[in-house]
Amino acid sequence: xxxxxxxxxxxxxxxxxxxxxxxxxxxxxxxxxxxxxxxxxxxxxxxxxxxxxxxxxxxxxxxxxxxxxxxxxx
Amino acid sequence: xxxxxxxxxxxxxxxxxxxxxxxxxxxxxxxxxxxxxxxxxxxxxxxxxxxxxxxxxxxxxxxxxxxxxxxxxxxxxxxxxxxxxxxxxxxxxxxxxxxxxxxxxxxxxxxxxxxxxxxxxxxxxxxxxxxxxxxxxxxxxxxxxxxxxxxxxxxxxxxxxxxxxxxxxxxxxxxxxxxxxxxxxxxxxxxxxxxxxxxxxxxxxxxxxxxxxxxxxxxxxxxxxxxxxxxxxxxxxxxxxxxxxxxxxxxxxxxxxxxxxxxxxxxxxxxxxxxxxxxxxxxxxxxxxxxxxxxxxxxxxxxxxxxxxxxxxxxxxxxxxxxxxxxxxxxxxxxxxxxxxxxxxxxxxxxxxxxxxxxxxxxxxxxxxxxxxxxxxxxxxxxxxxxxxxxxxxxxxxxxxxxxxxxxxxxxxxxxxxxxxxxxxxxxxxxxxxxxxxxxxxxxxxxxxxxxxxxxxxxxxxxxxxxxxxxxxxxxxxxxxxxxxxxxxxxxxxxxxxxxxxxxxxxxxxxxxxxxxxxx
Numbered sequence: 021x022x023x024x025x026x027x028x029x030x031x032x033x034x035x036x037x038x039x040x041x042x043x044x045x046x047x048x049x050x051x052x053x054x055x056x057x058x059x060x061x062x063x064x065x066x067x068x069x070x071x072x073x074x075x076x077x078x079x080x081x082x083x084x085x086x087x088x089x090x091x092x093x094x
Numbered sequence: 095x096x097x098x099x100x101x102x103x104x105x106x107x108x109x110x111x112x113x114x115x116x117x118x119x120x121x122x123x124x125x126x127x128x129x130x131x132x133x134x135x136x137x138x139x140x141x142x143x144x145x146x147x148x149x150x151x152x153x154x155x156x157x158x159x160x161x162x163x164x165x166x167x168x169x170x171x172x173x174x175x176x177x178x179x180x181x182x183x184x185x186x187x188x189x190x191x192x193x194x195x196x197x198x199x200x201x202x203x204x205x206x207x208x209x210x211x212x213x214x215x216x217x218x219x220x221x222x223x224x225x226x227x228x229x230x231x232x233x234x235x236x237x238x239x240x241x242x243x244x245x246x247x248x249x250x251x252x253x254x255x256x257x258x259x260x261x262x263x264x265x266x267x268x269x270x271x272x273x274x275x276x277x278x279x280x281x282x283x284x285x286x287x288x289x290x291x292x293x294x295x296x297x298x299x300x301x302x303x304x305x306x307x308x309x310x311x312x313x314x315x316x317x318x319x320x321x322x323x324x325x326x327x328x329x330x331x332x333x334x335x336x337x338x339x340x341x342x343x344x345x346x347x348x349x350x351x352x353x354x355x356x357x358x359x360x361x362x363x364x365x366x367x368x369x370x371x372x373x374x375x376x377x378x379x380x381x382x383x384x385x386x387x388x389x390x391x392x393x394x395x396x397x398x399x400x401x402x403x404x405x406x407x408x409x410x411x412x413x414x415x416x417x418x419x420x421x422x423x424x425x426x427x428x429x430x431x432x433x434x435x436x437x438x439x440x441x442x443x444x445x446x447x448x449x450x451x452x453x454x455x456x457x458x459x460x461x462x463x464x465x466x467x468x469x470x471x472x473x474x475x476x477x478x479x480x481x482x483x484x485x486x487x488x489x490x491x492x493x494x495x496x497x498x499x500x501x502x503x504x505x506x507x508x509x510x511x512x513x514x515x516x517x518x519x520x521x522x523x524x525x526x527x528x529x530x531x532x533x534x535x536x537x538x539x540x541x542x543x544x545x546x547x548x549x550x551x552x553x554x555x556x557x558x559x560x561x562x563x564x565x566x567x568x569x570x571x572x573x574x575x576x577x578x579x580x581x582x583x584x585x586x587x588x589x590x591x592x593x594x595x596x597x598x599x600x601x602x603x604x605x606x607x608x609x610x611x612x613x614x
Binding site for chain 1: 176177178179181187188203231232236237301304305306
């Protein structure tokens, strides 16, 4: 549940969309958003969240503090 | 991953001899005559006859590959590829201005379907449009599905249009076979270094194999992929041009080495461009105050690489959605709203007829140059000088001094008139240069020239130009550029030889950094 995209920073370049292993990213209202129900912080898939790693604007794909951190299944 | 010694030039045998190809392009006189002798050249040493037809067809109508073709043929870019897989210090993905003309900038993104419609609409309106490129605004190969879907749609509906793409090369080795399958016959790779230590100063990171790499490691991955991608294109007979951004103090001297590395791997044309780094663009280089090269620094580097391979000097560093002839952006006429409402009638015959007419015009221009060139025969002089030309195209001196948005620069010597670049003199869209400053701007931009050729010029600017040591020449209005320039140069030499004037070297000139205003 944890990453979100700061929409005022998003250039809508779409680089994050195909990188997401959970297909949690989609375009909405001109920028991209992350479905918090699907996001797993890429835990179990990759070393680092892919959206943040590919995003051209720093501090745009960030941990969303308003929701609990993702817990990987035991 | 392929272990590599990527910087040891591995000689790749090109499918065609690219030097021969470029020689033919440079000397193209059309099929019919050969230079001054006027004899038929089809099948002879001076014309198309020596070239495999498929190679000739690939290069002769491509404005970005032939400085001669760019006066006659137009290209368009469709912005279907927004994502990028690397970060460059000269790029800022947040910046978008409709008046701005430079790579990476675009006003609206298109779906492949919209792009295909747009290509048809433009090709029907501008019959000299022969080339479709995908150049971003990100990297085409970081958006492979959108890029190749677009090519597929266009190949179906407008089969006569040539396809090309421009990439940073990171994902190139993965896609070379697909590129070949879609009959993409030109690829441009932007290669700014072959030394990862230098690369680390240009690229903060690359995203590769699900990981962000930084520093020297990132640059090493990038250069390995670029070199391998270039070799793979050469092996498949796909023509490859290399773009390099000249960044003084970072890679300026190193680009000579880059030139050798790409030549040995089969690149057929090298385009060294000046860094664009205005602070208002918000790029890393813009903010750190990294300067771009002066006109003479750029020319000196291009000249020093020229012995090694063909250099391109007519690049306008256009937008990822540019439409029209180089230097004449018509993208505003073809917004999505407008093209969706357009009645499109794609008439292949009309296009062919128009292009045949262009070939005639092109031939006339080259013939005129050859005639005048013969008058220089026997002249002996070491004098080499630059002249600026105000032109709207068609190879003619047909622009008013005050209306020119750019000047073409020719180097004149006893071997003839050689196109060596162009200088933008348009005004800033922000900041406001007033009318009274525009003449100074022009003089700074062409300060290394001895003369400026125009169709017409007012009395005031004429006097100011003369004061600055630049001779305004309007006696060749609406005549062919090269023929006129050679004629003028011959009389200049006569005056120098007769002691009437003294030949003095000119100083350096500025390269304009600001936004290109797409004036109506």
